[in-house]
Amino acid sequence: MSVDVTLPVLKPTDFASDQDVRWCPGCGDYAILAQMKKIMPTLNIPREKIVFVSGIGCSSRFPYYMNTYGMHSIHGRAPAVATGIKSVRPDLNVWVITGDGDALSIGGNHLMHTIRRNLDINIVLFNNRIYGLTKGQYSPTSPLGKKTKSSPMGAIDNPLHPLSLAIGCEATFVARSIDTEIKHLGEVLMRAAKHAGTSFVEVYQNCNVFNDGAWAYAKDRDTKAETTLELIHNKPLIFGKNRDKGIRLNGMNPEVVDLGKGISEDDLLFHDEKATEPSLAYLLSRMRHVDGFPEPIGVFRAVDRPRYDVAINEQVEVATKERGVGDLDKLFNSGDVWQVA
């Protein structure tokens, strides 16, 4: 851990606010909060420069539990609030904490536009595939046929896949992790924090009250090696308990292949998070357990692109350089003027 000598050394507990955490016992949110507090002291950013912004939903209580600056705003609007903050204060480290309903349903428009602008903020989406705070209605990520209080005969809306959406908006940093994979989660959050541009992280998060086990296949010790695949930059896509399966490209389509039997690692798809074209990352985001694929976790995409928060302030600098600091008297008198004696 490298720490700037001028900064006090902080511990994870220094990032805990004095408020009681009020999520249900056993909620996946606790693990995410713990990882966040853990990475914070290692970021080398003074605590007073950190701002957590959220919308509405269980996950959106998050800012209250962090001893930083924070705003628990309104449903779906956290990316827009964060845009205002980051635009006028690019020196701040801004996080948006959101959920599947908040980010993808009511706030879908803001999410899309914030991602395309590529402000240097970090968006962490807790995906539990259900509306928890309103007590159990289906969400935009609930699978087809999902029976909930508001869909007693099964959900008929085709679900959204957060990473596909983010990549479609040409997000510059896209990653996925799982609430129970705490080491992996911490590393992904750390990478997100370090990325210059909008970082979009989906976390598979269990709602043990209204949608328990939604991610069981990806979290269960016995199945996760077969149902998930850890992405590593420049490495082939290999998975399985015995690391004997891989993903190969067949034309434009991925396919699961067994290693050996004439197929070597070199035949597999190699992960390239730096690829300028988002097509491969998109393809990876489309791999679903229900279709017989392992679901990738890790960093899908990490590329550089100009940032809105930088550009909006650069225009002020350029204008000031070219025209000088604005003179109001001059401006007011710049049109056709006349004197009355």
Next chain:
Amino acid sequence: MSTTAALDKSPALQKQVLTLDEATVRFCGDSGDGMQLAGTQFTNTSALMGNDIATFPDFPAEIRAPQGTLAGVSGFQVHFSSKDIYTPGDTVDALVAMNPAALATNLGELRAGGILIANSDAFEAKGLEQAGYKANPLEDGSLQAYRLHTVAMTKLTRAAVNHLELSQKEKDRCRNFFAMGLVFWLYDRPLEPTLRYIEEKFGKKPEIAQANTLALKAGYHYGETVEAINTQFHVPKAKLEPGTYTSIVGNTAVAYGLMAAARLSDKQLFLGAYPITPASSILEELARHKNFNVLTFQAEDEIAAMAATVGAAFAGAMATTVSSGPGIALKSEAMGLAVMTELPMVIVNVQRGGPSTGLPTKTEQADLYQAIFGRNGECPMPVLAASSPADCFDAAQEAWRIAVQYMVPVVLLTDGYIANGSEPWRIPKYADLEKIPVTHPAPGASGEKFLPYTRNERLARPWAVPGMTGLEHRIGGLEKQDVTGNVCYEPGNHEHMIRVRAAKVEKIVNDIPPQKLDGPPSGDVLVLSWGGTFGACATAVHNVQAQGKAVTHCHLRWLNPLPKDLGDILKRFKKILIPELNLGQLRTVIRAKYLIDAIGLNKIQGKPFSVGEVVGKIEAVLAGDTTSTHDDLANWDYKPPTKVAKQSANQGG
């Protein structure tokens, strides 16, 4: 008296020159005919000549409605005078009609005996039919009540520019300059300002610049030489307060006011906005002035514009947003967040005709309820309104001053009429403007817990800005415990906080000056008005005062809270008349607050009041009339309109 234009004069023609106190000219034509440009040039020239001016641009919502149709008519009215004026004029002295549709829709405004200049080339079969004329009105004697001048503007313009290498379309597009030239001669205005404008605007396209110049001069010469037009009018300078003046429209004045307020408070100006008629030009104006430390964020929608404004306020900027009624409706939830988080910001609503999309380019005052009441919960916001184009400059600064003094979001209401209308603005010196001090708490002592909801004597909480050590705190839309700002669901605390937020707004009365009255402190009728109707009401009251009537004008700047002394003022008059461009929104507020049975003069036609309408109602009230325009609608004997205008079915908005 002679013209000052540098043109060759024909000595053979001696025309008479009449001096007038004031005159009103309206240019009207198809929305592609350049009438807004003609009006603006005429306005600026008149202002430069020292006249007082007031203008009324009136254009359709469609960028290009089908050519030649009634729906596509665009007009620009200029009132210029040697006396103080407050309105663009009730009736028109000279009307320029570029086509039959323009004549059909505008003739009603031309006074009997007024000058009518018609482009006879456009009065052909198709145009006449589109305007609903069975016969050519220029020829059938139906216009005998006016001084009609039929001018073949298209042919004359073509003749003037014929030798230039331009397409027919480009040549014909110079027609508005011909019309301008003619009217410039008619009212003895110099051409130089317009020639300068042509040079600036079309300097890079010399052929176009030359064509417009030739057309302008051709129109001027035409007026000078044609015998049928035998009188030229002269309107002398007005006696304005000494100073330097420029002609300003309301939206520019809002932008300048916000920029001044930012500098006076030593803040960066942040504008979060989504384009909407008639507010967009404020966004455009501010976007041009980034070297004044102005950040403009064109958001993905109105909601994001408002939410980003809240974020920028939290982060310590002077945060503002501008919109119109439909946009404000979308912003309402985030405006509630601003009230709850007690952050300072300015929200400008340039009102237009509603409800829903309504009349995007027309004026109305029907968002007063929305501004005062239009949010969920007990959600009070201070509301003030600008009274004229130039007043927008002062109102914007006042809005920000109150916002930071009380840590509240403030709504500034203007309207389409003053947003696009112009008047002379006595340019202030920046150094003479009142500073707007802003304080932020200093870094907190180590180990001491920061309390974000402590309050000063105005009940304002500290504006603690991210980046300050020891002041880390969390705010949001959930109810807060006073002092600590922690989430709190206690019944007693909720009622206490509702009271705090309401009291904060009410206490603003202590920082606003006593209400000014124009007229005696007591009398028969008090005309109580607000916003953009100021000009018509002030002029109307002056007219009846001149007849010796005991009538006083009281124009409100603050709508919430209402001035401290307003209750006493209202009691001193026998009748209270409230003219509004809505169904009686201020009247409802006044009746509820003061238990006074005010009378309403109401008009909801997308147009401002004429002075005559207000005078008429004042006289009626003096004579015992106590009725309001749209009272008792439950017993209204509804009848469908007798004449339903034929309009194209696919009009946009």
